[in-house]
Amino acid sequence: MKNRPYPLNVVPQISNLKEMVEYCEKTYKNATAFQFEKNNKKIKISFEQFHQDITTLGTILYSMRLKQNNIALIGENSYEWIVSYFATVNGGNIIVPINHGISEDELISLLLELNISTIFVSDKFMNIVQKIKKCTGLQTIICMEQDIPTLLSQGATLLDRGERSFIDYSVQEDVCCTILYTSGTAGKPKGVMLSHKNIVSDTIASIKNVYFAGTSILVLPLYHSFAFTASVLCILISGRTISINQNLKNLRNDFNNYQPQNLILVPMIVESLYKQIWMQAKKNRKDCLLHCLIMLSNCLLKLRIDLRKKLFSSIHNSFGGKLDFIISGGAPIPNKYVKGFRDFGIQILNGYGITECSPVLAVNRNNYFRDYSVGQVLDGIHLKIIDGEILVKGDVVTTGYYNNVQETSLAFQDGWFNTGDLGYLDNNGFLYITGRRKNLIILSDGKNVSPEELEDHFYRLDYVKEVIVYQKGEHIEAEVYIGEDRSQCNDSQIKQDLKMINNQLPKHKNISKVIIRQTEFPKTSTKKIRRITSNATTGNNEQT
Numbered sequence: 001m002k003n004r005p006y007p008l009n010v011v012p013q014i015s016n017l018k019e020m021v022e023y024c025e026k027t028y029k030n031a032t033a034f035q036f037e038k039n040n041k042k043i044k045i046s047f048e049q050f051h052q053d054i055t056t057l058g059t060i061l062y063s064m065r066l067k068q069n070n071i072a073l074i075g076e077n078s079y080e081w082i083v084s085y086f087a088t089v090n091g092g093n094i095i096v097p098i099n100h101g102i103s104e105d106e107l108i109s110l111l112l113e114l115n116i117s118t119i120f121v122s123d124k125f126m127n128i129v130q131k132i133k134k135c136t137g138l139q140t141i142i143c144m145e146q147d148i149p150t151l152l153s154q155g156a157t158l159l160d161r162g163e164r165s166f167i168d169y170s171v172q173e174d175v176c177c178t179i180l181y182t183s184g185t186a187g188k189p190k191g192v193m194l195s196h197k198n199i200v201s202d203t204i205a206s207i208k209n210v211y212f213a214g215t216s217i218l219v220l221p222l223y224h225s226f227a228f229t230a231s232v233l234c235i236l237i238s239g240r241t242i243s244i245n246q247n248l249k250n251l252r253n254d255f256n257n258y259q260p261q262n263l264i265l266v267p268m269i270v271e272s273l274y275k276q277i278w279m280q281a282k283k284n285r286k287d288c289l290l291h292c293l294i295m296l297s298n299c300l301l302k303l304r305i306d307l308r309k310k311l312f313s314s315i316h317n318s319f320g321g322k323l324d325f326i327i328s329g330g331a332p333i334p335n336k337y338v339k340g341f342r343d344f345g346i347q348i349l350n351g352y353g354i355t356e357c358s359p360v361l362a363v364n365r366n367n368y369f370r371d372y373s374v375g376q377v378l379d380g381i382h383l384k385i386i387d388g389e390i391l392v393k394g395d396v397v398t399t400g401y402y403n404n405v406q407e408t409s410l411a412f413q414d415g416w417f418n419t420g421d422l423g424y425l426d427n428n429g430f431l432y433i434t435g436r437r438k439n440l441i442i443l444s445d446g447k448n449v450s451p452e453e454l455e456d457h458f459y460r461l462d463y464v465k466e467v468i469v470y471q472k473g474e475h476i477e478a479e480v481y482i483g484e485d486r487s488q489c490n491d492s493q494i495k496q497d498l499k500m501i502n503n504q505l506p507k508h509k510n511i512s513k514v515i516i517r518q519t520e521f522p523k524t525s526t527k528k529i530r531r532i533t534s535n536a537t538t539g540n541n542e543q544t
Contacts, residue, residue: 002367005428008208008379012237016171016196018090020203020237025051028239034079035258036244045079047239053152057087058166060155064140067092070114070179074098074107074129075122077222077244080144082232084120085222089177089196091166096179096191097223104128111136113403114179114191120144173197179402180225182355191402192355194225201395202358203233205378209365210349212238214261214322217254219245219269225359226329231264252318259320267333268527270326270348274337277315277344294343308345315344325349325366331528332433332452334459335372350374352433354419356411357381358396361419362431373430383425384416389437390423391416422450439531441471447508449476451531454511457501463489466521468531475512481520 012027014020024033028047035044045053071088073095075081088095096114098107107128111119118140121129129141142148176193206229216235220227235242243258245251248269254260265273281287293311300307309316316323325347328338338348351363352374361383364375377383381394397417400408411418422440423433435450442448451469458467458480466481478498482489489497494514502510521529 003369005368006365009211011204011208014200014204014237016173016200017086017177018169018171018196020200020233021051021054021086021090024236024239031239032241033236034082034242034244036079037246043079047236050083053083054086054090055167056152056155056159057083057148058091058155059158059163060151061087061091061093062165062169063154063158063163066118066140068094069118070094070096070116072096072098072111072114072116072119073121073223074100074102074119074125075144076100076124076246077218078122078144079244080148081120081122081222084142084144084148085228088120090171091169092172094176094179096181097228099181099223100125100221104132108132108136110181111138118142171196173200176399176402180223180355190404190407192225192398193400193402194358194398197395198358198398199229199233201380202360202378203229203237205380205396206230206360206363207234207238208379209363209376210234210327211366212240212262213324215241215243215258216262216264217243217245217251217258217260219248219251219263219265220330224330225355226353227264229358229360230327230329255318255320255323257320259322261322261324263323263326265326265328266330266527267328267337268331270328270333270337270341274340277318280318297343306345308343312344316346319346327351327363329353329360329363334456336460336462338371352421352431354421356398356417357392357394357419358398361392361396364430370426370428370430373426373432375431376429377425377431383431385424388422388424388434390419390421390431390433392419393417441469441476443471443508444474445508449509451476454478454501454505454509457504461489461497466517466529468521468529469511470531476510477513477515478511479515479517481517 012023014023024047030046030048032044033047033050035042037043071093073081073084085095096116098110117137119129119138120142121144123143123145126143129138133141173196175195177196178194179191180194181189181191212235216231218231220231222228222232232242243254243260245254278287281290297308297311323346326341327349329351333348333350338350341348349364349369350373351360353359353361360378361381362375362377364370364373369375381392381396383390383392391413393416400411420437421433422435422437423431425431435452439451440448441451454469455467458464458478463482464480465483467478469476469478498511498514523529
């Protein structure tokens with residue numbers, strides 16, 4: 001397998017989302033941009049039709065006097081969701097994608113804070129939106145499934161009459177076009193303001209690092225910047241087809257139907273897919289054979305003989321037969337899954353980003369990567385590390401947080417954005433994340449300990465599913481969740497593994513106690529564990 005430097009991919013020169021859609025229409029025209037099932041029918045949308053739908057919907061929105069407004073968008077992933085997004089921002093409005101797991105009170109607060117009078121909503125959320133209409137001042141509710149077909153028809157009529165206001169609108173690239181609310185592991189979510197330049201700069205830089213050669217399946221919820229930039233924009237500008245997954249329960253069927261070449265996922269889904277492979281092997285009593293084939297394959301790879309697609313053909317077929325790589329982002333991924341999928345011949349390209357940076361900052365390349373690394377910093381992004389913290393500057397960086405001058409001021413240092421993440425660069429320019437500054441354990445002697453560094457040792461144990469390391473008094477403790485299956489570990493095994501971990505660490509980093517959780521840790525909407533100590537957990541815990 002090649003694993004050495006090579007030139008960045010050649011990319012088009014595009015500066016805003018409207019220009020991007022026009023480029024895709026002219027370049028790829030009749031090729032399929034989207035495919036999905038609707039009312040038990042398979043639907044395919046060309047790049048030309050996609051551009052036309054955006055123009056048509058944008059035209060009717062203009063006729064409704066929707067200009068320079070904050071417009072909300074809530075609903076499951078769908079073609080209509082994506083068209084609504086582009087029609088809004090390409091006409092000078094600001095789109096506010098909303099987490100569809102939001103509570104009613106949070107939704108009311110958000111709509112009032114942003115002075116939103118118009119919202120795109122899916123059928124599933126119509127009841128809650130109608131319920132809060134009066135108390136939020138909502139004036140226009142557009143149901144994507146029911147209303148958009150009618151609006152497209154009306155917009156087409158206006159275009160036929162020569163209406164060109166939307167078409168002729170000139171995008172202001174540096175002005176905010178979307179507000180994304182972060183789902184941080186602590187504290188109140190903040191509204192990150194991103195412009196056309198922010199988003200498109202990040203998209204162009206991303207495809208310089210990663211080459212997409214085939215179909216992708218859209219899995220992650222689009223209200224997250226990682227999902228929208230990586231799963232939609234990067235795929236569109238590469239001229240590839242986006243297959244829209246309707247439900248995670250249908251994912252296996254989608255693998256067979258759409259035969260993806262790539263997937264963009266979060267670690268939780270990667271982990272689930274990996275474990276399903278081994279569960280199926282164990283169920284068929286072929287887990288021992290699989291272990292033997294991996295050892296054989298790895299020996300052959302040392303001789304530069306790659307038979308993984310043949311040796312593990314059943315695994316490849318379970319993903320549709322064409323899967324080359326998975327991009328993992330949104331949260332740290334234990335390296336055992338990166339190595340595990342690579343053993344089967346499927347590359348995991350680990351990446352790193354933050355909403356405030358549109359969001360991708362670094363990603364491993366198709367044929368140039370490092371284990372434990374989040375890849376090489378994207379072209380055009382300036383990155384430096386001061387006192388262990390990663391600071392960035394460039395076109396991808398937000399101008400600040402909506403209506404929050406104090407937090408905006410705290411986030412920047414002499415024009416550099418403070419990511420809050422700790423890390424380092426190696427001699428080849430690969431970035432490694434070691435933790436979060438706010439999570440640092442500071443001992444009485446002034447020594448700093450990164451809990452994420454210690455947690456990584458636990459994740460190397462097969463039976464550990466989740467772990468949090470924290471400070472309690474002058475001691476460092478670990479809390480782990482191992483799931484319902486306790487067959488792989490007992491108190492003696494845990495004590496033995498803890499001793500092994502401590503022997504690898506300096507004395508000041510030694511862990512004094514391991515607490516076994518009975519339930520999973522609470523998580524954010526991006527499936528990051530909310531960092532809490534055992535004092536804040538509920539349920540019965542066991543100490544070792």
